[in-house]
Amino acid sequence: MDGPAEPQSPPPSGLDASERALWAQLSAAEGLAATAQAWAPMACARIRGAQAAAVMLDxxxxxxxxxxxxxxxxRLPSGEALAAAESALAQARGVIRGAAGPDAADQPVAMAVPILVDGRALGAGVLEMSPQGPEGMRRAMRSLQWACAWLRDAARADAAAAERTRYEQVGHALHVVVAAAEREGFESAARAAATDLAARFACDRVAIGVRRGRATRVRAISHAAQFGRRMDLVRLIAAAMDEAIDQRAVTLHPEATAEAPLATRAAEALARAHGAGHVLTVPLYAVDRYVGAVTFERPADRPFSQAEAETLEASVTVLAPVLEEKRANDRWLIQRAGDVTLAHLGRLLGPGRLARKLTVLALLAVVAFFWVAKAPYRVSADAVVEGEVQRAVVAPFEGFLAEAPVRAGDRVAEGDLLAKLDDRDLALERLRLVTERQRRVREYEQALARRDRAEARIKSTQIDQAEAQIELIDARIARSELRAPFDGVVVSGDLSQSIGGAVARGESLLDVAPLDSWRVVMQVDERRIADIAPGQGGSLLVAALPEQPFEIEVVAVTPVARYAEGATTFEVEARVLGDASRLAPGMAGAGRIAVDERRLIAIWMRPLIDWARLTAWRWSPWTF
Incomplete structure (x- = not known):
């Protein structure tokens, strides 16, 4: 058999009348199905020794x-032919299979060639022929491969046509969605979509309805801004929509599928009453339910093709979520909340959904338990351990840091050197003043020797002034050594990295706290401060000692708010009860203050209840 030719190409020479008819049928065939019907007899006629031919599709x-x-x-394909086709598909190459056994020489040989389109095997051309020699089998396989090129080209044409159809469907669907999405409100969007569908698919009328309960209400008709709800036409359209929605399928009158016939009485009544030759109704499906339908009407001389019906169904499928969203947005908020509540109640109380029912029962049991059960109510807050008495060591004057033998965490005794400022400039100044005093003394003695009393009094005054300045310098030199005011521990400050650095007068250099008394400072949220009172007990857990809680007692509540890190807190001071020898200043952790005993639901719902009360009071016109 010769290779594929262009459609309607002239037949090869040497064909008889029947083969010419087959050639004309094969050349004129469109699509893989029609090509296969003409290909099988042509293959039997043109390949020598062929007994049967078949086209098998996967x-x-x-x-x-x-x-x-x-x-x-x-004649149905034999088992060998079927096996050859399956092997050809699996191996993606031509396959020859022959019968085995003593009678193999009299049995036909099966050969198959896959139909490959873009590397994918769509089926196979199969030939059963009488056994021949090696050269005859090779010649037959080549002829079969050339013949299968017809099937391959037809399959490619089908794929290209399907792709064009998909592109057209997507394009139509996008245009319809854009027409609806550009409008404000459901009524305007539905009317625009219906008009666009009617114009795009040459329909006499397109109507869009919305399902409400068990009935459908027509909300938009193409090319009609207004229409009467009680018109006979509107009632018939709504009945056709109900018919399609109730059957959960696309209905078409007068045609119906042979495999599963659908009821189309309402569509037939619509066509008979208003002269529509063909009525197509596509349900609108969105949010896991049928929300309405779209009805298309055409005259008798323009029926809906299968491709048009599929395109319309695809367009409506894409349009449904857009219309449903606009319809939902048009409703009042209370209506939306009511619909959602009723939908969930329907799912809960309806048949099935055992898991959801058990979940709701479990939640109710949990809520009942927490409503009855009680537990201690505690207020938690961040806490820091501080010395009960804390002394700041500050710079007595401006200068430079000379020594810093201690740092935060070091224990010191009363009088130990904590830091020393550089006193070299002071020593030089003292030396200058001592020299100045000696000079004034000599001048004073000279004035006495001259019996110059006035000059002597002046020099005496200058000597006193120099001695006062020397005493001031000595005091500053003594103050340059900063010593511990009592036995304790350095709680903050590390000057070891600042030797030689400048310090300002009054600048805090170190903080020292005693070793025998501590206080716990907690930052309690403003929403819980009303529950705190002096005398309440609690516990403290610091990060450094997570295995050892410490008992505490509230001592004071500072009535001054502090805003930090986006929250307003009040400072609560507590003292540590019992042994606190392992504590150290600066330890941070969490404190819990025991208030009283309350219901678990009240404890957990407290933030929500407080927020609701505050919001209601803020926006309510009444005072309560």
Whole structure:
């Protein structure tokens, strides 16, 4: 058999009348199905020794191969032919299989060639022929491969046509969605979508309805800004929509599928009453339910093709969520809340959904338990350990740091050197003043020797002044040494990295706290400060000692708010009860203050209840 030719190409020479008819049928065939019907008899006629030919297609999903065409029509492919086709599909190359056994020489040989389109095997051309020699089998395989090119080209044409159809469907769907999405409100969007569908698909009328309860209400008709709800036409359209929605399927009058016939009485009544030759109704499905339907009407001379019906169904499928969202947005908030509540109640109280019912019962049991059960109510807050008495060591004057033998955490005794400022400038100044005093003394003695009393009094005054300045310098030199005021521990400050650095007068250099008394400072949230009172007990857990809680007692509540890190807190001071020898100043952790005993639901719902009360009071016109 010669290779594929362009459609309507002239037949090869040497064909008889019947082969010419087959050639004309094959050349004029469009699509894989029609090509296969003409291909099988042509293959039997043109390949020497052929007894039967068939085209087998792979339906996918692991199902067996389907015979698309066979010649002779009354002869089904043998087991060997089926096995050869499956092998050709699996190996993606031509396969020859022959019968085995003593009678193999009299049995036909099966050969198959896959139909490959873009590397994917869609089926196979199969030939059963009488056994021949090696050269005859090779010649037959080449002819079969050339013949299968017809099937390959037809499959490619089908794929291209399907792709064009998909592009057209997507394009139509996008145009309809854009027409609806550009409008404000459901009524305007539905009317725009209906008008666009009517114009795009040459329909006499397109109507869009919304399902409410068990009935559908027509909300938009193409090219009609207003229409009467009680019109006979509107009632018939609504009945056709109910008919499609109740059957959960697309209905088409007068045609109906042979496999699963659908009721189309309402569509027939609509067509008979208003002269519509063809009525197509597509349900609107969104949010896991049928929310309405779209009805298309055409005259008798323009029926809906299968491709048009699929395109309309695709367009409506994409349009449904857009219209449902606009319809939902048009309703009052209380209506939306009511619909959601009723929907959930319907799912809960309806049949099935055992898991959801058990979950709700479990939640109710948990809420009942927490409503009855009680537990200690505690207020938690961040806490820091501080010395009960804390002394700041500050710079007595401006200068430079000379020594810093201690740092935070070091224990010191009363009088120990904590830091020393550089006193070299002071020593030089003292030396200058001592020299000045000696000079004034000599001048004073000289004035006495001259019996110059006035000059002597002046020099005496200058000597006193110099001695006062020397005493001041000595005091500053003594103050340059900063010593511990009592036995304790350095709680803050590390000057070891600042030797030689400048310090300002009054600058805090170190903080010293005693070793025998501590206080706990907690930052309690403003929403809980009303529950705190002096004398309440609690516990403290610091990060450094997570295995050892410390008992505490509230001593004072500072009535001054502090805002930090986006929260307003009040400072609560507590003292540590019992042994606190392992504590150290600066330890941070959490404190819990025991208030009283309350219901668990009240404890957990406290933030929400407080917020609701404050919000209600803020926005309510009444005082309560």
């Amino acid at each position: 339906p996918g999903d692991g199902r067996p191969l389907r015979v698309a065409a066979a010649h002779p029509a009354t």
